[in-house]
Amino acid sequence: xxxxxQNPRYQVTQFGKPVTLSCSQTLNHNVMYWYQQKxxxxxxxxxxxxxxxxxxxxxxxxxxxxxxxxxxxxFLDIRSPGLGDAAMYLCATSRDFxxxxxxxxxxxxxxxxxxx
Amino acid sequence: xDKVVQSPLSLVVxxxxxxTLNCSYEVTNFRSLLWYKQxxxxxxxxxxxxxxxxxxxxxxxxxxxxxxxxxxILNITxxxxxxxxxxxxxxxxxxxxxGNLIFGKGTKLSVKP
Numbered sequence: 001x002x003x004x005x006q007n008p009r010y011q012v013t014q015f016g017k018p019v020t021l022s023c024s025q026t027l028n029h030n031v032m033y034w035y036q037q038k039x040x041x042x043x044x045x046x047x048x049x050x051x052x053x054x055x056x057x058x059x060x061x062x063x064x065x066x067x068x069x070x071x072x073x074x075f076l077d078i079r080s081p082g083l084g085d086a087a088m089y090l091c092a093t094s095r096d097f098x099x100x101x102x103x104x105x106x107x108x109x110x111x112x113x114x115x116x
Numbered sequence: 117x118d119k120v121v122q123s124p125l126s127l128v129v130x131x132x133x134x135x136t137l138n139c140s141y142e143v144t145n146f147r148s149l150l151w152y153k154q155x156x157x158x159x160x161x162x163x164x165x166x167x168x169x170x171x172x173x174x175x176x177x178x179x180x181x182x183x184x185x186x187x188x189i190l191n192i193t194x195x196x197x198x199x200x201x202x203x204x205x206x207x208x209x210x211x212x213x214x215g216n217l218i219f220g221k222g223t224k225l226s227v228k229p
Contacts, residue, residue, distance in 0.1 A: 041166040042150050043217065105219045
């Protein structure tokens with residue numbers, strides 16, 4: 001089945017130690033998103049790629065970076081994780097923007113990041 | 117199968133009109149319902165609703181959840197051309213193996229001058 005895969009499902013890292021979260025998709029969608037979701041809060045968009053075009057949200061800290069080496073893969077790099085970065089990180093894809101019926105987002109299962 | 121259905125799929129109104137967008141859901145282990153606005157870029161978060169019957173407002177936008185009817189509405193009063201966008205409804209749920217948000221297909225709103 002076509003889907004969105006995130007690895008690992010659970011990640012523990014130490015304060016200040018760089019960590020990379022992975023997302024892959026078999027849907028061949030143009031858009032890939034990264035969201036951060038803390039407990040009992042709505043998912044917060046960090047950034048997205050439309051194909052190779054990277055778009056950072058204005059309030060995303062510089063500590064968060066992303067790479068999309070090809071259509072299928074997208075990575076979230078946290079350069080120096082702090083305790084406040086502990087959260088669920090969700091990857092999503094959509095076929096396009098601006099076209100009703102093609103904005104529908106498909107989410108991966110998420111990676112729960114713990115910072116010790 | 118869990119699903120989120122939005123209606124209408126598209127809507128054309130004139131500036132100053134009031135619009136109501138609908139979202140219904142069938143989701144096991146419902147947690148919350150979220151509304152997003154999406155223009156030609158990534159979606160912007162509008163509201164998160166967890167309790168039935170409590171209206172949330174932000175300027176000309178308001179939304180309310182009805183857990184008995186498994187639905188929510190998003191109202192926009194005195195519409196402006198800048199309100200033209202796709203409005204996405206999403207439902208968050210507990211557990212699940214493929215993400216914890218299910219999005220509807222969106223309602224495309226066009227506001228004419």
